[in-house]
Amino acid sequence: MAGHFSYTYAVVPFSPSLERTALGGVRGVADRPVRLVRSGEVAAAVSPVPEADFSQAALKAHLEDLDWLEPTARAHHSVVESLAARTTVLPLRLATVYLDDTRVAQMLEAGRATFAGLLARLTGHAEWGVKVYVERPASAAVPPADTAPPLEEPDPGRAYLRQRRHQHQARRDAWHTAEEVLRRIDAEVRGLAAQRARHRPQQGRLADTGGENVANDAYLVPHELAEEFRRRVRRAAEDAPGVRVDITGPWAPYSFAEPGVQEPGLQEGAAPG
């Protein structure tokens, strides 16, 4: 299509009805219909995007512009999700763009064996996110009773220092608790998850939570074990003062969409035990 590139979302196993069932009515990044480009047993979901938005210079600027980045990321994700509801999906990184559909087909052709292998490994699995936070301490933490200062503190400076010390102690305790929670999660999900990937802890303006993110992990879990996985992660988060655990998902296997080494000693889809 003149003036357009082919934005590529994901690679999937090809099936004749997939385009209609998964992509009918789905709109992509530039609000255009999404279709499948096929090469043998695999296919890629593509939609046309304006060249002007995806030139090198334009993209550099766009990537720093949240007002562009967010809708683009959400559109990308929505296409991936629509496919994931029907089949195994190999998501591609944001803004993977080809000159046209013919080039997409050539890319598929060249990577067919690799894609088929990755899809086979991911079949029957979803990704779950597990984020561990150290909560922000209350600004006026009440010191524990056994170390409570006398009510009459003659020196305000000393009283202040004592309070600060209590706050620091509470925070140190929460960090230790977070480490313990991570150990518990690790022990609880061993044998349930096929793989784990670690993301950088979330910081910055978008990390909008009431605590500090200390672990930002992703687990690849067989569908039939998802409920048990979540139950165990929640259990690991119990009795952990000052620590919060968030579970997100199910996600398409974004964090596992690369040739990875199978975890040694991990049984894929092992029965909970």
Place this chain on the structure above:
Amino acid sequence: MTPYADDDRPLAERQVALIDLLDRLLSGGVVLTGDLVLSIADIDLVRVSLRAVVVAIREEAERSWELGSLEPLAPGTEDVEGGEDRVRP
């Protein structure tokens, strides 16, 4: 095949947090050298571009289950506003 069981999954209804999405879209997903942009060599550019906005670049994916490999937890510098306490599915 139904990849997602029964789950709480109203399609495209789940508004995921942008930061969780960017973790996955900017540091996950298959990296193919497209025809024009964001080849693997350009990933650093993304890292730089987004530094002000979000830190979402994955370190080498940990493939070890040895707890010894957990990065030591060290208190950061600053907390941010907002949020709610929950453990939710």
